[in-house]
Amino acid sequence: MDEQKLIELAKAGDRKALGDLVKKYTQTIYNFAYKICRDKEKAENTMSETFFSMVKAIHQFDGNSKLSTWLYRIVVNHCFMLARADKSHLFNDPETDEGLFDDRYFTDWSSLPLKNVENEELRRVLDDAVSQLAPEYRIVFMLRDVEGNSTEETAEITGLTIAAVKSRLHRARAFLRKEITKAFQK
Amino acid sequence: MSEKKVTCGDVMNHICESLGEELATQRCKEIRAHLKECTCCQQYFESVEMTIDFYKNYNFTASDDVCKNLLKKLNLE
Numbered sequence: 001m002d003e004q005k006l007i008e009l010a011k012a013g014d015r016k017a018l019g020d021l022v023k024k025y026t027q028t029i030y031n032f033a034y035k036i037c038r039d040k041e042k043a044e045n046t047m048s049e050t051f052f053s054m055v056k057a058i059h060q061f062d063g064n065s066k067l068s069t070w071l072y073r074i075v076v077n078h079c080f081m082l083a084r085a086d087k088s089h090l091f092n093d094p095e096t097d098e099g100l101f102d103d104r105y106f107t108d109w110s111s112l113p114l115k116n117v118e119n120e121e122l123r124r125v126l127d128d129a130v131s132q133l134a135p136e137y138r139i140v141f142m143l144r145d146v147e148g149n150s151t152e153e154t155a156e157i158t159g160l161t162i163a164a165v166k167s168r169l170h171r172a173r174a175f176l177r178k179e180i181t182k183a184f185q186k
Numbered sequence: 187m188s189e190k191k192v193t194c195g196d197v198m199n200h201i202c203e204s205l206g207e208e209l210a211t212q213r214c215k216e217i218r219a220h221l222k223e224c225t226c227c228q229q230y231f232e233s234v235e236m237t238i239d240f241y242k243n244y245n246f247t248a249s250d251d252v253c254k255n256l257l258k259k260l261n262l263e
Contacts, residue, residue, distance in 0.1 A: 019262035026256060030248035044252055048259060055260055126240055145238045173234045180237060 007067060010058050018058065022051050025068070028147075029075050035142055036079045038131050046082060050075040065156060072149065072157045076139055083135035094137055094171035129179035133172060140165055141172040192220040197227045 001020070009017035029050050034043035053074045061070055130138060143154045144165065155165045197217050221227050248256075257263050 015262055019257060019260075022257060022260060022262060023253070026248055026253050030252070031246050034246040035244075043246070044248070047248070047252075048256060051256060051260055055262070122240060123244060126244060130241070146241050173237065176237045176241075177230075177233045180240075181233070 003067060007058075007061065007063070011061065018055060021058075021067070022054070025071055026051075028068070029071060032072070032075055032142060032147060033079065035130070035146070036135065036138060037082060038127070042082060046075060046078045049078045053078075065153075069149070069153050069157055072143060072147070072153075076143070076157055079135065079139060094133070094168075094175040125180055125183040126176075128183070129176050132179065133175055137168050137172040137175070140168040141176070144169050145173070192216045194220075194224060194227055197221060197224070197230075 001017075003021075003024070006017045006021050006024075010021055026047070030043060030047045033046040033050070034040070037043045037046055050071065054071060061067065133141070140154060140158060140160070143149045143157055144151060149157065151162055151165050151169075154160075154169075155162045158165065160168070192213075197220055221231060254263075
């Protein structure tokens, strides 16, 4: 059954259709939550909260945006709430990092041993780099680059202007590139 | 034709649009031309693309138990 039909049935109270929609987006939302929260338990809780919100508010979904956009908006709100509540982490703010565009990071990446690196090593470097990125930058990077939402959709999901999305994305990319270059140049 | 010559700084600022979005405007065409000629910007562009590709392929999957428990909690079994 196509998604539009499932949404109509779910809005009319069909529990089976609602379950099918939850199943369809479980892995997408879990993967997104995990990459933002960096913690299995937090990712599971964020995913549960997201689908609780979806079930509660599906009748309000107006269809003006894609269901995935609407779900991303919910999960992003939960991720932001969690990040605000968690005062134990200090994140790097690319807005104040003047060294992002330093010449030494404009290296020829073909000279770095990336292609020979075991997946686990690359994962560790990426994990370190992404976990250092402030959540508001991480979320934009994830939505736009990794999940493949358009700039306009990312703006709609986050409530940012298109210019702010581009600016955050630009700086998040530069920050990650800098951190990965640094790690492999060691 | 834009009067101002495209600089590396312009390329950095427009790298957003040049990754995965259509480059149709005159300004973007000039940026593409600059990218062809400038090694520094090419390296930047390639490194950003590689960073994104790495992260796209780095995924986490919820276990079957997690999925079942979710449906149970939502009363949608």
